Structure formats: structure tokens, C-alpha cells
Amino acid sequence: MPTVIGVKFSTSPKVYYYGAGSLDPKKGDKVIAPSVKGDEIATVVLPKFEREQVPGELKDIIRIANNDDLRGAGDQAAKANEIRPIIKELVGQKIPEMHISKVEVTPDCTKCIISFTSEGRVDFRDLVKEIASRVKMRIELKQIGTRDECRLLGGLAPCGRVCCCSGHQTEYPHTSIKMAKNQNLSLNPAKVSGLCGRLMCCLSYENEHYVETNKRCPKVGGKCKTKCGQEGTLASINQLKETVKVKVFQSQGDGYDIKEFSIDELDYTPLQNEGGNHPNNNQSKPQEGNGKKKKKNKNKNGGNGHGNNV
8 A cells, every 4th residue: 555645736726646755744844746847846735644546647756845945946936027027028019818827937947837818719829939039948838717817826705715716626616607596696796706707616515505495495475384373475584594584464454573483484385496486386387388389389380399409
């Protein structure tokens, strides 16, 4: 059974596994590990342990980083900052629609990796040659998406914490506007979008809980009855606390009181759909069925059936 350690590089939250060999680095130590960019500095996040299976080829770390290695990393960053203005100037002249996200220099300072974003595909072959002649390095241009740019640069999300994609997520979760609706969030793009301009990754974290809670509740504004026999209208739902506020009608007059109940204290048939619609609101189903029959009749009379099957 191989003895491995888990490390993280500065540009990714993903944990990579390396053989420890005869070394015994502690959590938080800096080590030199081989990568596609060369020998890079990485931080130990999982100290020495035994693991039966390791994905991919297991390589050993080279050594624990010393002061010379740390100074070299500083020189590497300084070199990247030095050539970045030159690259931005050339890009602005040749291909202004390109946005430079990050400029990296390999540890041996012989190659420059430029990450950029653009709305469409760009032909940068001539640009590569001109940049290489100015900075005297081999050039690699990589087009990335807005989510990849956010992960690469990092930043603080609207919640005040480090962006999930750069902090701990190894893969981007599937998100949709329906998740925001399930949580009764404002559909204003500024409220549900992250720094990358896409839907926030955290919408997917508790979506399953919200969906299950919505199944147990009537629709806001729908009629419901408490187990003690009081009738009212559902005013709001607190999905995290699993409580609801109900407008309970008074027995005399047109007045009502706002009372809070647990979801389990409501007496109604649990819903089977994710949207949380009240059973009494399903009276339109026969009409929907008639509409479908009309569409079928149109198809029989010469309509394009393929369009309806998409």
C-alpha cells in the first residue's frame, strides 16, 4: 500500500496526490512537486498516510521547499508582473476583444502562460510570435471561460466568503434558475449571480432540501387548514425552519390573525410535484389535455411533428 501526501497548488483548490518517499512533510509545509508546468511549489494539506488506490500515475515529491525555492517563486511572480504590461499593450493593438486574465511564468522562467477570455474564437498566431519576440520566452495562450477566470483570480463572493470555485470546489455544480425559484429568491440577476456573471454555485448546495420542503407545503396564497380545525390562507414559508405563517380567519367578521405553524401542523394532502402547487390549483389539467389534442390534430393536418417532439 503506497504512502502518499495530498497537496494543493496556488492556482487550484483540487487536491493532488504524490508519493512521500523518505520525506515526512507536515500539514502546511511547502514542498516542490512535479507538474505539467515544471517543478512547482505546493502546500501540504493531507500529511503522510496510506492509500490503496491513487488516480493516475503516482509521482514522488522532490523535496521540502527551502528559502532558495521561496525566493525563486518571488522572482517568478516579479517576472510575470514585469511582462504583463507588454503583453496587454500588444493584445490591445492586435486583438482588442481579448481580455488578459492572468500571466504566469514557469519555474525555470523559459515559458510564459497567458490565460484570456473572449466572447468568440480568436486567431492569435501572429500575436504569439510578436509577444515571444518581445519577452524572449516561449508563449502559450489559453482561452478560458468566465467561471475558470473567477477560479483563477479568486475574490470575495456576495456572501463575504472566498468564491466557492477558488476556495474548495473541485468541479462546477449544475445550477439553474429553477433552484433560485425553489428557494424563493429574487430573480434579479444581480442577486443570484456570482462574480463570474453566472448563477451562484451555492444555489445547488441545499436545493434538495428546498425541493422536499416545497412538496410538503401548499402554494403561497392557497387555502389550508390546521390540524385543530382552523382555516386560513398560507402567507409565507420558512423553508429552513420548516414553518409557515397562515392568515387564520376569525369566526366573526372579516378579520384575520397571522399565526406561525410547523409544516407538520397543517392538514392537507402532500404534493407530488416540485413546484409546490396546491392540489386545488390543478383544475386546469383537463384544459391542458384539450390543448394537446388540438396540437396533435394540427400535426395530422400537415404540421411539423418533429418540432413538437424536441
